Amino acid sequence: MSTEIVQLVEQATPYLSAAVTAYGAAVLARAESAAVDAAVEGTASLGRRIIQLVWHRQDEEGRTALESAVREAAEDPDDADAAAVLRQQIKRSLREDAELARELAALLPSPGGVMVNVSGARAIGAQHIGIAASGDKTTIHPPAQ
Template sequence: MSTEIVQLVEQAGPYLSAAVGAYGAAVLTRAEDVAVGAAVEGTAGLGRRILQVVWRQRDEEGRAVLESAVREAAEEPDDTDAAAALRQQIKRALREDAELAREVAGLLPTAGVTVNVSGDRAIGAQHIGIAVSGDNATIHPSQR
């Protein structure tokens, strides 16, 4: 499950950063705000929900540590170490509580398809019919 937790936290990272950037240290206690724009609520709102779910499941000491990590990330938005410390706290919480990990996984959007392509004339696609990457190629109707 360790690899799955790392992947969950990596997937949640942009949402967490958006939430801390939009709401600051108040992200843990902020209620739904219907006045917030849809774009912010879409990204930052999901990050806020993830942080709040994790925060609610922690004991008093765990909450204090998470609050500290959120505060530092909010105060230093360009500090990659502060963002990493926040992700580390989320990772620790998910490793300690399998049910929490499942709940956070359920909040995240299902992963899309990633296609990595490298090299001259490389072709990358999820679905493909006919693809030609060579010079002077001719496609005949019978080959379709």
């Protein structure tokens, strides 16, 4: 298996996990729409697009295998073995279809970029920041000169 495919799947893994968690097994049934994408976090939306891209390029046997892997991963999103089966299905598809691998690479953010996931009330996500304050009645005092 080429190193590039392994790297692509590793890079796609957080998106796949987010999609399976957000959409469940229905990730394959969802039609692409701006409304659905807007309602679900960007990471999950990209994961859905990845799964659907792979699914649409499969023959009947490949689709059945991918559906099964997605269903198992959706039933228990914390099951590392189920997630591994889904990743393996994606790897198999990429090995068999070089154009699919190129399309997947184009969907993913550039390697080496920063991905920050935040959640919860008043959560803050930033790459470079001096001062970040979150909460009620926050007071920031400048440093003494």
